[in-house]
Amino acid sequence: MSDGQRADARRNYARILAVAEKEVAAHGAGASLEQIARTANVGSATVRRHFPTRRALLEAVSAHRIEALRVRAAELTGKDDSRAALMDWLDDVVAYCVSARGLAAALAYDGAVYENSCSAALEKAGEPLLRQAARDGAVAPEVTVGDLIAVIVGIVLATEHHPDPAARADRLFRLTVAGLSPRN
Incomplete structure (x- = not known):
C-alpha cells in the first residue's frame, strides 16, 4: 500500500x-x-x-469517553473518603452513559468471545477505587467493578427512552446503592 x-x-x-x-x-x-x-x-x-462489527464501531466512538473516565478515576484514587470517591466516579460513569448514547451498549456483555475493550478499560480504571473502598469497609468485599458496570448498563438501557433519562438513571442508581431497606 x-x-x-x-x-x-x-x-x-x-x-x-x-x-x-x-x-x-x-x-x-x-x-x-x-x-x-x-x-x-x-x-x-x-x-x-x-x-x-457494530460493537467495534461503538467501542471506537466511546474510546475518548472511556479515557476521560479513566483519568477521573485516577484523580479520585487516594482520596480520604474512599466511598465518596468511588460514588463520585460511578456518578460520572452513569452521567457519561446517559449523555453518550451508545456507550451503555458498548459496555454491555453480549456473550462475545473477545474481551470488551470498553468494559475492560473501565474495570481497570475503577479497580483501585473499589479496592480502597472495600479495604475501608465502605463496600462489600465481593463486589466487583464489573458488577457495578453491569448495574449501570442495565439502568441506562432501561431509562434510555424516558422523558428525562438522566434524572431517572440517577434515581435508580441511588436506589440501587441505598438498597430497598428503609433508612434508620
Whole structure:
C-alpha cells in the first residue's frame, strides 16, 4: 500500500468516526451503518473494513469517553473518603452513559468471545477505587467493578427512552446503592 493510500485510509477512518459519533449520539447504538457511510461519503464496505462489527464501531466512538473516565478515576484514587470517591466516579460513569448514547451498549456483555475493550478499560480504571473502598469497609468485599458496570448498563438501557433519562438513571442508581431497606 502506498503512503497516499494509507493517508486516504486514515482520512476515511477519521471521517467515518466523526460521523459515527454524531449518528450514535442522535440515534443510539442502533445508528444506521449505511447512513454513516452516506454521510461520511464512503461506501458501506469502507465502513465495514474499518469497523467489522457494530460493537467495534461503538467501542471506537466511546474510546475518548472511556479515557476521560479513566483519568477521573485516577484523580479520585487516594482520596480520604474512599466511598465518596468511588460514588463520585460511578456518578460520572452513569452521567457519561446517559449523555453518550451508545456507550451503555458498548459496555454491555453480549456473550462475545473477545474481551470488551470498553468494559475492560473501565474495570481497570475503577479497580483501585473499589479496592480502597472495600479495604475501608465502605463496600462489600465481593463486589466487583464489573458488577457495578453491569448495574449501570442495565439502568441506562432501561431509562434510555424516558422523558428525562438522566434524572431517572440517577434515581435508580441511588436506589440501587441505598438498597430497598428503609433508612434508620
